Amino acid sequence: xxxxxxxxxxxxxxxxxxxxxxxxxxxxxxxxxxxxxxxxxxxxxxxxxxxxxxxxxxxxxxxxxxxxxxxxxxxxxxxxxxxxxxxxxxxxxxxxxxxxxxxxxxxxxxxxxxxxxxxxxxxxxxxxxxxxxxxxxxxxxxxxxxxxxxxxxxxxxxxxxxxxxxxxxxxxxxxxxxxxxxxxxxxxxxxxxxxxxxxxxxxxxxxxxxxxxxxxxxxxxxxxxxxxxxxxxxxxxxxxxxxxxxxxxxxxxxxxxxxxxxxxxxxxxxxxxxxxxxxxxxxxxxxxxxxxxxxxxxxxxxx
Amino acid sequence: xxxxxxxxxxxxxxxxxxxxxxxxxxxxxxxxxxxxxxxxxxxxxxxxxxxxxxxxxxxxxxxxxxxxxxxxxxxxxxxxxxxxxxxxxxxxxxxxxxxxxxxxxxxxxxxxxxxxxxxxxxxxxxxxxxxxxxxxxxxxxxxxxxxxxxxxxxxxxxxxxxxxxxxxxxxxxxxxxxxxxxxxxxxxxxxxxxxxxxxxxxxxxxxxxxxxxxxxxxxxxxxxxxxxxxxxxxxxxxxxxxxxxxxxxxxxxxxxxxxxxxxxxxxxxxxxxxxxxxxxxxxxxxxxxxxxxxxxxxxxxxx
Numbered sequence: 001x002x003x004x005x006x007x008x009x010x011x012x013x014x015x016x017x018x019x020x021x022x023x024x025x026x027x028x029x030x031x032x033x034x035x036x037x038x039x040x041x042x043x044x045x046x047x048x049x050x051x052x053x054x055x056x057x058x059x060x061x062x063x064x065x066x067x068x069x070x071x072x073x074x075x076x077x078x079x080x081x082x083x084x085x086x087x088x089x090x091x092x093x094x095x096x097x098x099x100x101x102x103x104x105x106x107x108x109x110x111x112x113x114x115x116x117x118x119x120x121x122x123x124x125x126x127x128x129x130x131x132x133x134x135x136x137x138x139x140x141x142x143x144x145x146x147x148x149x150x151x152x153x154x155x156x157x158x159x160x161x162x163x164x165x166x167x168x169x170x171x172x173x174x175x176x177x178x179x180x181x182x183x184x185x186x187x188x189x190x191x192x193x194x195x196x197x198x199x200x201x202x203x204x205x206x207x208x209x210x211x212x213x214x215x216x217x218x219x220x221x222x223x224x225x226x227x228x229x230x231x232x233x234x235x236x237x238x239x240x241x242x243x244x245x246x247x248x249x250x251x252x253x254x255x256x257x258x259x260x261x262x263x264x265x266x267x268x269x270x271x272x273x274x275x276x277x278x279x280x281x282x283x284x285x286x287x288x289x290x291x292x293x294x295x296x297x298x299x300x301x302x303x
Numbered sequence: 304x305x306x307x308x309x310x311x312x313x314x315x316x317x318x319x320x321x322x323x324x325x326x327x328x329x330x331x332x333x334x335x336x337x338x339x340x341x342x343x344x345x346x347x348x349x350x351x352x353x354x355x356x357x358x359x360x361x362x363x364x365x366x367x368x369x370x371x372x373x374x375x376x377x378x379x380x381x382x383x384x385x386x387x388x389x390x391x392x393x394x395x396x397x398x399x400x401x402x403x404x405x406x407x408x409x410x411x412x413x414x415x416x417x418x419x420x421x422x423x424x425x426x427x428x429x430x431x432x433x434x435x436x437x438x439x440x441x442x443x444x445x446x447x448x449x450x451x452x453x454x455x456x457x458x459x460x461x462x463x464x465x466x467x468x469x470x471x472x473x474x475x476x477x478x479x480x481x482x483x484x485x486x487x488x489x490x491x492x493x494x495x496x497x498x499x500x501x502x503x504x505x506x507x508x509x510x511x512x513x514x515x516x517x518x519x520x521x522x523x524x525x526x527x528x529x530x531x532x533x534x535x536x537x538x539x540x541x542x543x544x545x546x547x548x549x550x551x552x553x554x555x556x557x558x559x560x561x562x563x564x565x566x567x568x569x570x571x572x573x574x575x576x577x578x579x580x581x582x583x584x585x586x587x588x589x590x591x592x593x594x595x596x597x598x599x600x601x602x603x604x605x606x
Contacts, residue, residue, distance in 0.1 A: 035583070249551050265583045277575065279354065
């Protein structure tokens with residue numbers, strides 16, 4: 001089948017369907033609600049949100065396919081600005097996921113995969129998947145990274161080490177000197193190079209998207225029935241506060257969305273239902289909270 | 304008495320003392336705790352925080368006086384960059400306040416007054432005070448703005464209209480197309496001009512700081528015993544979510560603090576203990592929430 005933007009978008013919609021259905025099954029209680037929206041400048045999206053579930057407190061699995069004139073900042077980039085002018089157009093399509101669980105022992109997860117093309121023929125793929133446990137469980141962390149590494153290794157042995165480092169650098173809260181969680185992989189502007197054709201990279205990118213449900217439902221079933229205390233819940237709220245800080249201050253997708261007249265509710269669905277900030281909160285020496293905090297660093301080898 | 308940075312800082316510390324004492328009296332239960340901190344590059348601060356009070360859920364009254372080399376971005380400004388070089392130094396001192404009340408009928412308040420000088424003799428005053436009611440009460444809004452107008456008018460008839468507009472423009476959440484609350488006044492780089500000497504502007508600036516306690520304790524006593532429902536509380540959490548959005552995305556003081564190695568806990572004390580984000584929340588037609596939302600616009604004449 002020919003690769004074109006329409007069938008990439010169609011594939012993403014099917015992915016959204018299959019992920020929502022796997023997550024509803026994992027929750028066992030709540031169902032996704034859906035809004036279809038359009039964007040004045042071109043395109044639109046299909047937002048699916050779940051809340052007050054047995055497993056999920058709040059989460060979104062969002063599909064979008066938007067188009068319009070190429071934004072100013074891209075026109076200025078030499079590398080991709082061949083044959084572009086004020087009339088050049090772009091098409092961007094992707095699936096974005098953030099899930100905030102009820103139980104503090106279940107990690108927050110995020111995935112985004114996106115495809116971008118311009119009318120001058122330039123096109124690229126991007127994506128990322130990262131895990132933010134409120135309490136780091138080293139077995140789960142190893143499982144998560146091993147699964148990602150396997151998907152990467154199937155396509156290119158350089159991808160996991162390179163994209164794992166990229167995630168460490170990207171999902172970093174610099175004013176706290178903490179990583180957001182245990183990272184994962186992040187990549188952007190993946191195109192064709194000497195080693196890999198665009199078709200091969202597309203296959204890798206699809207494999208990442210397809211791996212999501214299996215990895216996260218495994219982490220859910222490992223942890224959803226664990227008991228927790230009020231103190232665990234309070235810590236979860238504080239960690240969600242950090243998640244808010246990252247998304248509002250550093251996240252490029254959020255920033256781009258807010259500045260480019262995106263659909264605010266779809267962009268900010270990544271924020272938790274409840275979050276908390278305590279002044280000068282200190283973890284207790286020897287506590288599980290202290291252990292987690294000590295592991296929120298770049299460069300940890302989880303595999 | 305000669306005007307110099309030391310006696311401006313001393314005056315600000317006395318202001319911090321008197322405001323904390325007025326707020327403790329208004330709360331009737333909780334007391335401020337204090338941390339003194341120093342900054343590697345020069346100077347430090349005295350942070351005072353109140354929490355779990357009868358009136359205040361969380362709040363800070365923060366004094367700081369920091370110094371060091373003039374930041375890069377100021378060296379580039381033609382207007383103030385006379386006789387500055389890599390060895391030029393600055394001194395910045397101020398008091399910053401944010402108070403998040405327990406009762407949703409009591410408004411959130413913010414004030415900041417600051418003094419800045421450079422070793423080349425350039426100096427200026429800045430400040431702002433704005434009110435963020437979870438539910439707008441037009442009588443309270445009129446009272447708040449009338450009090451600010453009176454302080455301004457005593458010094459310069461142009462100040463209230465000019466600084467009220469500045470506050471409308473500054474305390475604006477553009478991605479929501481909402482003001483943060485009912486505004487107040489905002490001014491920056493107030494120096495000496497044809498009309499007003501630096502001494503006269505300093506007197507105005509001190510009057511703003513001194514007016515804070517009386518204005519806010521009046522608003523507290525008007526509202527602190529009002530009853531409220533779970534729905535009012537939920538709305539308060541959502542409005543606090545907007546407050547977080549403003550502070551993390553737009554507030555220049557927060558941004559400057561995070562980027563300049565400021566004391567994170569003192570900067571982010573402005574964030575509420577609890578905040579909430581609901582996907583696609585809609586106010587009920589005819590509700591108090593709808594009325595408040597309809598008033599969150601620039602250019603409302605509250606006086």
